[in-house]
Amino acid sequence: MHYVLIIHEVEDYKSWKKIFDRAANIRFDAGERIYQVLKYESDANKIVHFSAWTSIEDAKTFFESPELVKIRIEAGVKSPEFIYLEQLESGTLQSC
Structure with a gap:
C-alpha cells in the first residue's frame, strides 16, 4: 500500500471539512482508498490528512x-506539505 x-x-476547520467531504468522489476516483483526518492538540486549524492510495503516482x-x-x-x-510514503511493515502490538 x-x-x-x-x-x-486551514483558515477554518469546519469550512475546510465541508469541501473535503464534498470531494470524496473525486478523491476515490483518483485512487484514495482509506483516510484519517487528525488535528494538532493545541490548534484545531492545523490538520493532518493521512491516506492510503492505489499508487504514489496516482496520489501525485x-x-x-x-x-x-x-x-x-x-x-x-x-x-x-506532502509526504509520500511506502509501507515497509505494520503490525498490532499485544501485551506479553
Missing part, C-alpha cells in the same frame, strides 16, 4: 492537478 501524509493549516497526479489547487484555495488551505 502507498500512503500520503499531508500537514497543513491528484494532488498536483489544477483542479485540486483550486479546491485547496477554496478550502482555505495554507502551505500544504
